[in-house]
Amino acid sequence: WTRLELDEETIIALSADHATSAQFHSEFKTDLDGERLPSGKFATNALVLACAMLAYNILRWIGQTGLLGPDAPPRAPAKRRRLRTVMQELMYVAARLIATGRRLKLAFGYGCPIVPVFRRLYGQLPAP
Template identity: 65%
Template structure:
Protein backbone atom coordinates (compact mmCIF):
# COMPACT_ATOMS: atom_id res chain seq x y z
CA UNK A 1 0.00 0.00 0.00
CA UNK A 2 2.80 2.41 0.84
CA UNK A 3 4.55 1.81 -2.47
CA UNK A 4 1.29 2.34 -4.37
CA UNK A 5 0.65 5.63 -2.56
CA UNK A 6 4.20 6.81 -3.22
CA UNK A 7 4.00 6.01 -6.94
CA UNK A 8 2.02 9.19 -7.68
CA UNK A 9 4.19 11.37 -5.44
CA UNK A 10 6.02 12.92 -8.41
CA UNK A 11 2.81 14.20 -10.01
CA UNK A 12 1.82 15.87 -6.74
CA UNK A 13 5.22 17.55 -6.49
CA UNK A 14 4.95 18.72 -10.10
CA UNK A 15 1.56 20.36 -9.49
CA UNK A 16 2.87 21.98 -6.32
CA UNK A 17 5.94 23.34 -8.10
CA UNK A 18 3.88 24.56 -11.05
CA UNK A 19 1.46 26.34 -8.73
CA UNK A 20 4.25 28.12 -6.88
CA UNK A 21 6.39 29.14 -9.85
CA UNK A 22 3.75 29.91 -12.48
CA UNK A 23 1.55 31.88 -10.08
CA UNK A 24 4.69 33.64 -8.74
CA UNK A 25 4.08 32.88 -5.07
CA UNK A 26 7.38 31.26 -4.09
CA UNK A 27 7.54 33.69 -1.21
CA UNK A 28 4.41 34.93 0.46
CA UNK A 29 4.13 38.73 0.66
CA UNK A 30 3.50 39.26 4.34
CA UNK A 31 4.39 38.13 7.81
CA UNK A 32 0.69 38.14 8.71
CA UNK A 33 -1.06 34.80 8.50
CA UNK A 34 -4.41 36.28 7.43
CA UNK A 35 -2.84 38.20 4.55
CA UNK A 36 -0.96 35.14 3.31
CA UNK A 37 -4.13 33.04 3.60
CA UNK A 38 -5.97 35.59 1.44
CA UNK A 39 -3.16 35.60 -1.16
CA UNK A 40 -3.15 31.79 -1.28
CA UNK A 41 -6.94 31.64 -1.57
CA UNK A 42 -6.97 34.12 -4.46
CA UNK A 43 -4.06 32.30 -6.10
CA UNK A 44 -5.97 29.01 -5.93
CA UNK A 45 -9.02 30.68 -7.50
CA UNK A 46 -6.90 32.18 -10.30
CA UNK A 47 -5.11 28.85 -10.83
CA UNK A 48 -8.40 26.97 -11.17
CA UNK A 49 -9.76 29.55 -13.63
CA UNK A 50 -6.57 29.35 -15.72
CA UNK A 51 -6.68 25.55 -15.62
CA UNK A 52 -10.31 25.63 -16.86
CA UNK A 53 -9.36 28.04 -19.65
CA UNK A 54 -6.47 25.76 -20.61
CA UNK A 55 -8.69 22.67 -20.74
CA UNK A 56 -11.37 24.42 -22.79
CA UNK A 57 -9.24 26.64 -24.99
CA UNK A 58 -5.93 24.95 -25.65
CA UNK A 59 -6.81 21.28 -26.05
CA UNK A 60 -9.30 21.45 -28.92
CA UNK A 61 -8.87 21.34 -32.66
CA UNK A 62 -8.86 25.15 -32.80
CA UNK A 63 -5.98 25.54 -30.37
CA UNK A 64 -2.58 26.88 -31.43
CA UNK A 65 -0.44 24.08 -32.82
CA UNK A 66 1.75 22.49 -30.19
CA UNK A 67 2.58 18.97 -29.20
CA UNK A 68 -0.31 16.74 -28.16
CA UNK A 69 -0.84 16.81 -24.40
CA UNK A 70 -3.57 16.02 -21.92
CA UNK A 71 -3.15 19.32 -20.11
CA UNK A 72 -1.26 22.58 -20.42
CA UNK A 73 0.83 24.26 -17.78
CA UNK A 74 -0.58 27.42 -16.26
CA UNK A 75 2.30 29.41 -17.76
CA UNK A 76 1.43 28.10 -21.25
CA UNK A 77 -2.18 29.18 -20.81
CA UNK A 78 -1.06 32.65 -19.77
CA UNK A 79 1.39 32.94 -22.68
CA UNK A 80 -1.06 31.68 -25.31
CA UNK A 81 -4.26 33.42 -24.20
CA UNK A 82 -3.59 36.07 -21.56
CA UNK A 83 -0.53 37.81 -22.99
CA UNK A 84 -2.03 38.21 -26.47
CA UNK A 85 -1.77 41.72 -27.86
CA UNK A 86 -5.17 43.22 -28.59
CA UNK A 87 -6.78 46.60 -29.01
CA UNK A 88 -10.03 47.65 -27.37
CA UNK A 89 -12.20 49.64 -29.77
CA UNK A 90 -15.21 51.68 -28.68
CA UNK A 91 -17.50 52.57 -31.58
CA UNK A 92 -21.26 52.87 -32.10
CA UNK A 93 -22.03 52.15 -28.43
CA UNK A 94 -20.22 48.82 -28.59
CA UNK A 95 -16.90 47.63 -27.28
CA UNK A 96 -14.86 45.28 -29.47
CA UNK A 97 -11.54 43.52 -29.07
CA UNK A 98 -9.34 43.62 -32.15
CA UNK A 99 -6.48 41.14 -32.57
CA UNK A 100 -3.67 41.32 -35.09
CA UNK A 101 -3.90 39.46 -38.39
CA UNK A 102 -1.30 36.89 -37.46
CA UNK A 103 -2.77 36.04 -34.06
CA UNK A 104 -2.60 32.26 -33.82
CA UNK A 105 -4.57 32.20 -30.55
CA UNK A 106 -7.65 33.96 -31.91
CA UNK A 107 -9.74 30.83 -32.46
CA UNK A 108 -8.88 29.42 -29.02
CA UNK A 109 -9.66 32.78 -27.39
CA UNK A 110 -12.97 32.94 -29.26
CA UNK A 111 -13.90 29.38 -28.21
CA UNK A 112 -13.30 30.17 -24.53
CA UNK A 113 -15.21 33.44 -24.80
CA UNK A 114 -18.21 31.77 -26.45
CA UNK A 115 -18.27 29.03 -23.83
CA UNK A 116 -18.23 31.60 -21.03
CA UNK A 117 -20.65 34.07 -22.66
CA UNK A 118 -23.24 31.68 -24.04
CA UNK A 119 -22.93 28.66 -21.80
Template identity: 55%
Template sequence: MDLERLPSGKFDSNDLVLNLGALTYNILKHIGLCGLLDEDAPVRHSAKRRRIKTVIQELMYVAARLIKRSRQLWLRFGKNCSAFSAFNKVYKRLVYE
Protein backbone atom coordinates in the same frame (compact mmCIF):
# COMPACT_ATOMS: atom_id res chain seq x y z
CA MET B 1 2.62 32.89 -9.70
CA ASP B 2 5.32 34.09 -7.35
CA LEU B 3 3.92 32.65 -4.13
CA GLU B 4 7.23 31.37 -2.81
CA ARG B 5 7.42 34.22 -0.31
CA LEU B 6 4.28 35.45 1.31
CA PRO B 7 3.87 39.24 1.36
CA SER B 8 2.96 39.81 4.98
CA GLY B 9 3.70 38.73 8.51
CA LYS B 10 0.00 38.56 9.26
CA PHE B 11 -1.67 35.17 9.02
CA ASP B 12 -4.97 36.49 7.63
CA SER B 13 -3.26 38.40 4.80
CA ASN B 14 -1.18 35.39 3.82
CA ASP B 15 -4.26 33.18 3.95
CA LEU B 16 -6.05 35.52 1.53
CA VAL B 17 -3.05 35.58 -0.83
CA LEU B 18 -2.80 31.78 -0.85
CA ASN B 19 -6.54 31.38 -1.47
CA LEU B 20 -6.45 33.88 -4.34
CA GLY B 21 -3.39 32.11 -5.75
CA ALA B 22 -5.20 28.76 -5.64
CA LEU B 23 -8.25 30.30 -7.33
CA THR B 24 -6.06 31.83 -10.05
CA TYR B 25 -4.27 28.54 -10.59
CA ASN B 26 -7.55 26.65 -10.95
CA ILE B 27 -9.00 29.21 -13.37
CA LEU B 28 -5.88 29.10 -15.57
CA LYS B 29 -5.91 25.30 -15.48
CA HIS B 30 -9.56 25.26 -16.58
CA ILE B 31 -8.83 27.73 -19.39
CA GLY B 32 -5.95 25.53 -20.53
CA LEU B 33 -8.15 22.44 -20.58
CA CYS B 34 -10.94 24.22 -22.47
CA GLY B 35 -8.92 26.13 -25.02
CA LEU B 36 -5.60 24.46 -25.68
CA LEU B 37 -6.41 20.79 -26.12
CA ASP B 38 -8.38 20.80 -29.38
CA GLU B 39 -7.21 20.64 -32.97
CA ASP B 40 -7.52 24.41 -33.46
CA ALA B 41 -5.22 25.24 -30.53
CA PRO B 42 -2.47 27.76 -31.28
CA VAL B 43 0.28 25.74 -29.56
CA ARG B 44 3.03 23.95 -31.45
CA HIS B 45 2.40 20.32 -30.45
CA SER B 46 -0.39 18.23 -29.03
CA ALA B 47 -0.53 17.20 -25.38
CA LYS B 48 -2.94 15.84 -22.83
CA ARG B 49 -2.54 18.78 -20.48
CA ARG B 50 -0.93 22.20 -20.49
CA ARG B 51 1.36 23.92 -18.05
CA ILE B 52 0.27 27.22 -16.53
CA LYS B 53 3.16 29.00 -18.27
CA THR B 54 1.95 27.72 -21.66
CA VAL B 55 -1.61 28.85 -20.97
CA ILE B 56 -0.41 32.32 -20.03
CA GLN B 57 1.86 32.58 -23.07
CA GLU B 58 -0.64 31.27 -25.62
CA LEU B 59 -3.92 32.81 -24.41
CA MET B 60 -3.24 35.58 -21.91
CA TYR B 61 -0.47 37.37 -23.82
CA VAL B 62 -2.50 37.63 -27.04
CA ALA B 63 -2.29 41.08 -28.61
CA ALA B 64 -5.69 42.72 -28.88
CA ARG B 65 -7.06 46.24 -28.89
CA LEU B 66 -9.64 47.27 -26.30
CA ILE B 67 -12.30 49.44 -27.95
CA LYS B 68 -15.10 51.31 -26.22
CA ARG B 69 -18.06 51.67 -28.55
CA SER B 70 -21.72 52.31 -27.80
CA ARG B 71 -21.13 52.03 -24.05
CA GLN B 72 -19.66 48.55 -24.42
CA LEU B 73 -16.13 47.21 -24.36
CA TRP B 74 -14.93 45.17 -27.33
CA LEU B 75 -11.72 43.24 -27.92
CA ARG B 76 -10.37 43.57 -31.46
CA PHE B 77 -7.94 40.86 -32.57
CA GLY B 78 -5.72 40.95 -35.63
CA LYS B 79 -6.77 39.24 -38.87
CA ASN B 80 -4.21 36.45 -38.56
CA CYS B 81 -4.43 35.85 -34.82
CA SER B 82 -3.79 32.15 -34.28
CA ALA B 83 -5.23 32.19 -30.77
CA PHE B 84 -8.58 33.80 -31.63
CA SER B 85 -10.52 30.56 -32.09
CA ALA B 86 -9.25 29.12 -28.79
CA PHE B 87 -9.86 32.42 -26.99
CA ASN B 88 -13.38 32.67 -28.44
CA LYS B 89 -14.18 29.08 -27.48
CA VAL B 90 -13.03 29.61 -23.89
CA TYR B 91 -14.94 32.89 -23.66
CA LYS B 92 -18.19 31.33 -24.91
CA ARG B 93 -17.81 28.38 -22.61
CA LEU B 94 -17.19 30.55 -19.54
CA VAL B 95 -19.93 33.07 -20.30
CA TYR B 96 -22.73 30.85 -21.55
CA GLU B 97 -22.40 27.87 -19.23
Protein backbone atom coordinates in the same frame (compact mmCIF):
# COMPACT_ATOMS: atom_id res chain seq x y z
CA TRP C 1 10.81 2.10 3.60
CA THR C 2 7.49 2.94 5.17
CA ARG C 3 5.71 2.60 8.49
CA LEU C 4 2.28 2.12 6.93
CA GLU C 5 0.51 -1.05 7.98
CA LEU C 6 -0.76 -1.72 4.44
CA ASP C 7 0.14 -4.22 1.75
CA GLU C 8 2.68 -3.27 -0.93
CA GLU C 9 0.15 -2.74 -3.75
CA THR C 10 -1.88 -0.25 -1.70
CA ILE C 11 1.24 1.71 -0.70
CA ILE C 12 2.41 1.87 -4.34
CA ALA C 13 -1.04 3.03 -5.44
CA LEU C 14 -1.04 5.76 -2.77
CA SER C 15 2.27 7.16 -3.98
CA ALA C 16 1.66 6.72 -7.73
CA ASP C 17 0.55 10.33 -8.33
CA HIS C 18 3.12 11.93 -6.03
CA ALA C 19 5.11 13.31 -8.98
CA THR C 20 1.98 14.88 -10.51
CA SER C 21 1.12 16.49 -7.20
CA ALA C 22 4.66 17.83 -6.90
CA GLN C 23 4.43 19.26 -10.42
CA PHE C 24 1.19 21.13 -9.58
CA HIS C 25 2.85 22.48 -6.43
CA SER C 26 5.87 23.59 -8.46
CA GLU C 27 3.65 25.34 -11.03
CA PHE C 28 1.79 27.16 -8.28
CA LYS C 29 5.05 28.39 -6.76
CA THR C 30 7.05 29.27 -9.87
CA ASP C 31 4.54 30.20 -12.59
CA LEU C 32 2.28 32.22 -10.27
CA ASP C 33 5.24 33.65 -8.36
CA GLY C 34 4.12 32.17 -5.06
CA GLU C 35 7.50 31.28 -3.59
CA ARG C 36 7.20 33.81 -0.79
CA LEU C 37 4.13 35.21 0.84
CA PRO C 38 4.03 39.02 0.90
CA SER C 39 3.12 39.72 4.50
CA GLY C 40 3.75 38.69 8.06
CA LYS C 41 0.01 38.78 8.74
CA PHE C 42 -1.89 35.53 8.39
CA ALA C 43 -5.10 37.13 7.05
CA THR C 44 -3.24 38.94 4.26
CA ASN C 45 -1.40 35.79 3.22
CA ALA C 46 -4.65 33.82 3.29
CA LEU C 47 -6.23 36.36 0.94
CA VAL C 48 -3.22 36.23 -1.40
CA LEU C 49 -3.36 32.43 -1.47
CA ALA C 50 -7.12 32.47 -2.16
CA CYS C 51 -6.62 34.86 -5.10
CA ALA C 52 -3.71 32.77 -6.40
CA MET C 53 -5.84 29.63 -6.12
CA LEU C 54 -8.62 31.28 -8.15
CA ALA C 55 -6.14 32.40 -10.83
CA TYR C 56 -4.55 28.93 -10.88
CA ASN C 57 -7.90 27.19 -11.36
CA ILE C 58 -8.96 29.60 -14.11
CA LEU C 59 -5.66 29.14 -15.95
CA ARG C 60 -5.91 25.35 -15.59
CA TRP C 61 -9.43 25.44 -17.08
CA ILE C 62 -8.24 27.63 -19.95
CA GLY C 63 -5.32 25.27 -20.54
CA GLN C 64 -7.45 22.14 -20.48
CA THR C 65 -10.23 23.47 -22.71
CA GLY C 66 -8.43 26.07 -24.81
CA LEU C 67 -5.08 24.59 -25.72
CA LEU C 68 -6.24 21.03 -26.27
CA GLY C 69 -9.10 21.70 -28.68
CA PRO C 70 -9.22 21.32 -32.45
CA ASP C 71 -8.46 25.00 -33.06
CA ALA C 72 -5.56 25.12 -30.59
CA PRO C 73 -2.15 26.36 -31.70
CA PRO C 74 -0.05 23.52 -33.12
CA ARG C 75 2.13 21.90 -30.49
CA ALA C 76 3.26 18.44 -29.51
CA PRO C 77 0.40 16.27 -28.26
CA ALA C 78 -0.03 16.35 -24.48
CA LYS C 79 -2.73 15.68 -21.89
CA ARG C 80 -2.23 19.02 -20.19
CA ARG C 81 -0.24 22.22 -20.50
CA ARG C 82 1.80 23.97 -17.85
CA LEU C 83 0.53 27.32 -16.61
CA ARG C 84 3.51 29.06 -18.17
CA THR C 85 2.54 27.62 -21.57
CA VAL C 86 -1.07 28.75 -21.12
CA MET C 87 0.05 32.25 -20.23
CA GLN C 88 2.52 32.43 -23.13
CA GLU C 89 0.06 31.09 -25.71
CA LEU C 90 -3.12 32.89 -24.63
CA MET C 91 -2.48 35.61 -22.06
CA TYR C 92 0.54 37.34 -23.61
CA VAL C 93 -1.30 38.03 -26.87
CA ALA C 94 -1.43 41.65 -28.01
CA ALA C 95 -4.97 43.02 -28.04
CA ARG C 96 -6.68 46.36 -27.62
CA LEU C 97 -9.50 46.92 -25.13
CA ILE C 98 -12.21 49.06 -26.72
CA ALA C 99 -15.06 50.61 -24.70
CA THR C 100 -18.00 51.42 -26.94
CA GLY C 101 -21.76 51.53 -26.44
CA ARG C 102 -21.58 50.36 -22.81
CA ARG C 103 -19.63 47.30 -23.92
CA LEU C 104 -16.04 46.21 -23.68
CA LYS C 105 -14.48 44.54 -26.70
CA LEU C 106 -11.11 42.93 -27.29
CA ALA C 107 -9.61 43.75 -30.69
CA PHE C 108 -6.90 41.35 -31.81
CA GLY C 109 -4.55 41.84 -34.73
CA TYR C 110 -5.63 40.68 -38.17
CA GLY C 111 -5.08 36.95 -38.62
CA CYS C 112 -4.39 36.27 -34.94
CA PRO C 113 -4.56 32.45 -34.57
CA ILE C 114 -5.82 32.66 -30.98
CA VAL C 115 -9.18 34.33 -31.81
CA PRO C 116 -11.06 31.04 -32.43
CA VAL C 117 -9.81 29.69 -29.10
CA PHE C 118 -11.01 32.82 -27.27
CA ARG C 119 -14.41 32.61 -28.96
CA ARG C 120 -14.79 28.93 -28.03
CA LEU C 121 -13.77 29.58 -24.41
CA TYR C 122 -16.08 32.58 -24.12
CA GLY C 123 -18.93 30.52 -25.54
CA GLN C 124 -18.42 27.90 -22.82
CA LEU C 125 -18.80 30.43 -20.00
CA PRO C 126 -22.24 30.61 -18.38
CA ALA C 127 -24.41 33.54 -19.45
CA PRO C 128 -24.68 36.37 -16.86
